[in-house]
Amino acid sequence: MIQLEGIVKSFSMAEGQMTILHGIDLHIRPGEMVAIMGPSGSGKSTLMNILGCLDAPSTGRYMLDGTDVTKLSKKQLARARGEKIGFVFQSFNLIPRTSALRNVELPLVYNGARGRKAKAKAALERVGLGSRLGHVPSELSGGQKQRVAIARALINDPAIILADEPTGALDTKSTTEIMDLFTELNAAGATIVVITHEDEVAEYCTRRIWLRDGVIRSDEPVHNRRTTLEKISA
Ligand code: ADP
Ligand code: MG
Secondary structure, three states: OEEEEEEEEEEEEOOEEEEEEEEEEEEEOOOOEEEEEOOOOOOHHHHHHHHOOOOOOOEEEEEEOOEEHHHOOHHHHHHHHHHHEEEEEOOOOOOOOOOHHHHHHHHHHOOOOOOHHHHHHHHHHHOOOOOOOOOOHHHOOHHHHHHHHHHHHHOOOOOEEEEEOOOOOOOHHHHHHHHHHHHHHHHOOOEEEEEOOOHHHHOOOOEEEEEEOOEEEEEEEOOOOOOOOOOOOO
């Protein structure tokens, strides 16, 4: 599904070239739930932006579902992103004074999709917020806001969900709620990549990757995967 080969990312700075990712090889199969960990500045978000087709690598090859995305035009890349990938961020990125329903619907408003209200409602029901459609972000808890953001990420039914520190701004209870939701989505078939600083969050995943100074230092399966769900219907 996701295959990175020799991915290098450098930026030109006043002081010269700065290389952030030093040749990343990574294969993620459908149905995996991968945690990416590592100290601040190790290149996690840079890697996530490349995985999400938000940014292009300097060199290397990225095969997404059999397509070499490094060869796509900006327009083709945006389409691949819209069809296949949903994003979730630490800061929710919701529009204030705008209902949950409208926030979730917005990605579809730009391309004028039909039936978008019904789709947005279904996505909010899927994350357990069917009774909060008209609430604005300030009327929701942190965990609920993140669930709205997850519903928005689900609106196009993406095969891949990329989450950059999705529980970084949440308390323990909301963290559990969000990780249970990701576990459910993963059990229903979504491939998920989560950047996190918390061991507890990584324990919900099937695989844990440790990044340091732009290099993968370890890549191991998670044993005794954590969940508070009764059962995972995988
Ligand atoms: P992490 O998410 O692991 O904290 P990042 O991927 O955000 O790390 O950043 C890794 C390094 O790359 C940091 O030192 C950051 O300052 C640098 N960096 C990230 N994006 C850019 C950019 N657009 N231009 C220059 N440097 C960048
Ligand atoms: Mg980051």
